[in-house]
Amino acid sequence: MPSLLYVVAGNPALPPELLGRLFARLGDSNEELAYALAERTDLDPGQVRLLAERSEDAARRLAGSGLLHAGDVDPLALPHAALTLLEQGRGEPAWIPLLARAPDAYLRQRLASYDGLPEEAAELLAVDEDTDVVAELAINTTLPDLLARLAAHPVPKVRRWAAANEAAPAELLTALLDDPEVMVREQAAANPTTPGVAAARLVADHMMIRQALALHPGLPAETYHRLAADEVPWVRSNLAENPGIDAALMLRLAEDDGYDVRRSLAHHPRIPLGLLTRLATTVRVGPALLPRIATADPAELAELAGSPEPRVRKLAAARRDLPATLRDRLMADPNANVVKAVAPHPGVTAAQLTAALDRFGTSVAPAVASNPDAPRELLDRIAATPSLPVKALRTLAAHPNASPAALATCLASPDPRTTWAAAANPALPVAVMAELASA
Template identity: 80%
Template sequence: MPSLLHAVAGNPALPPELLGRLFARLPDTDEELACALAERTDLDPGQVRQLAERCEGAALRLAGNGLLHAGDVDPLTLPHPALTLLEQGRGEPAWVRLLARSPDAYLRQRLASYDGLPEEAGELLAVDEDTDVVAELAINTTRPGLLARLAAHPVPKVRRWAAANEAAPAELLTALLDDPEVPVREQAAGNPATPGAAAARLVADHMMVRQALATHPGLPAETYHRLAEDDIPWVRSNLAQNPGIDATPMNRLSGDDGYGVRRSLAHHPRVPLDVLARIAPVTKIGATLLPRIAAADAAELVALAGSPEPKVRALVAERRDLPAELRDRLIADPDVRVAKSVAPHPGLDNARLSALVDRFGHGVATAVATNPGTSAALLERLAALRPLAGKALRTIAAHPNASPAALAACLASPDPRTTWAAAANPALPVAVMAELASA
């Protein structure tokens, strides 16, 4: 991982004097410093040019941040930043022909995904000596004639990515379902633009083909029912998230203990709430807002919050727009899993957050530190807890309300991710920035 000097270089609160000191070090240090400085948004035109001349990596970041302009770029010496400007609509159209003839295969591969690719450049890339370039063109082009040629390419990899292109005509995708290569049929089977009735005929094909087929949102109902009985758990897991399935396969999959099946079903946007309540206690879902919970109405949320299962109540607690009454009910929940889910809610004051720490200690430290309203004093208290998980300290290090005392504790951590976050925090005292910048 880069040194703390690079973290300080990107700190938005770095004083101009220290910033100038870091620019003075550019000729004698590695390119990582230039790249770190290029992430800043307060650079003047002279500093932008200095960084762009230092290395292409810095120029690429400057282009991505909107600080580098077409007049500052020679596409022959800075081809990747030039392509970034083209992708943003700020480059010179004439650059495309130059880049299409670049000796850099990765650059040509990037160019093949460019939305504004002229026909002439597309024809050049279609016969590129590097099949990765041609394959990238196959998945991105919207020209039917070119797609038809690429779908008949002798290299299976190219046909595979043509089969994955959602702009491909239905008749072309239907033809690719009969390709002799499994990877090609796999992509065609899962492409939502492939006619569902045609794709369904691959229901007994190779395992990889069936896995892709199980993601297709437009298959006949009987095909989904058959896939729900497939011997391969990854097929059933893919099916469990498919937005096209109805209640019958969902109920079948709710009792499936195959790897990841129930977890996938939990993420289905239309999973019935009774099914979700049934699988949540026996499924590792994690701290995430499920689509069906996000769409639940007020009455459904109240019903779920009254579940005897803490994991179900915790799912409701992931909502950040809960009515105050329901939110406060969940804050008082006796289970730490619910507390961890509700603690990041932006409507909580520090008295309630402190009360959670009083009850659960380090068990809610990361969750409380995630709350944008957590005060400096409470963050200091969290940083002093022992034992404290590394994730909690990293969260404190990045918090906008972190105090100098809390950041000092983070800088003393053996975890470089924590010290990096602390060094990049705008609340870091200038004296500490100066010390790190001199290292």
């Protein structure tokens, strides 16, 4: 659990004199502080080099942010930073054979997923003593001959990830459907590039294989209908989100009483809107924007927003690009859950947010506090509310309009995530940053 010192070290508004004070505290062993400082984007070249010397984790972060360059990196001393630069196209190809022989197995495993890995390096990793490295290569390589060898590897884990590789030839994946290990057949059954007719023959196989098969988007229609009658709810739940099923099967699954089946169906990108509105009244779909709602046209959104059922109106409220007239109608909705869904929407006015808080109190406070345009006065009111939900204070702690008084309340919270958000907020007073930097 990071202390507030390390959180404030990454605060983008930290003044130069406080930043210098933190650099003076680095020492030779304070890797956690070095890593926190490496999150910054305002470091000078000397500070970047110092952090890279102190911590390889910091060096990797600096490489990822673009502050550390190939000329600053010895691939033997900072192999993870070197690999990060390679992944970004800013490293030296000559580093790859060195990294393939590095003693750190996790580094070699990362290298095995490198896009465009030279064949010589791939051959080295294919015979690595650590099978996690070989398995990572098996799921990522696009070299046909190498894939064929890995698909015949004596360790099932390696064959399993070869079976998950979407670059594998159809005949290879078809052969892996007959592997003696369940885990291998499971991956081959789920791989969308496995021929659907071949994969369908596993419809009566082990439960884990049927669960994987239910995700395959190219099965024959009769196989989908057979899976819809499977005794295992998880199989039917996977099937419900499969992009390959048709409307008739969706109607059947909409009546399924199995755990999570209808909820999975609600997340199907092509579910008919009328069927989705039916499901919204029978299952908890959560606050996330559903794929079908994300593609709804203006007329459909208006239809949803005008529904007499609040759970349907809430579906439309999750969109962040609503026409102003629909947004304003939903902000005036008599149902708190609908208002909570639309309150974070850009364009909602301070008056509307205040009215929502007046009507519904703390139940909508987290949503109001998450609106990017929520004014300071309203945030102060929320911070001073007794028995405020932790989620509301946590959201307020990260708000750019939070006042010093509100942030002081957040820093005094027993919830660590709230105090971390406050310590990282650029609106935090410099005097408070100095106090935290001295801790």
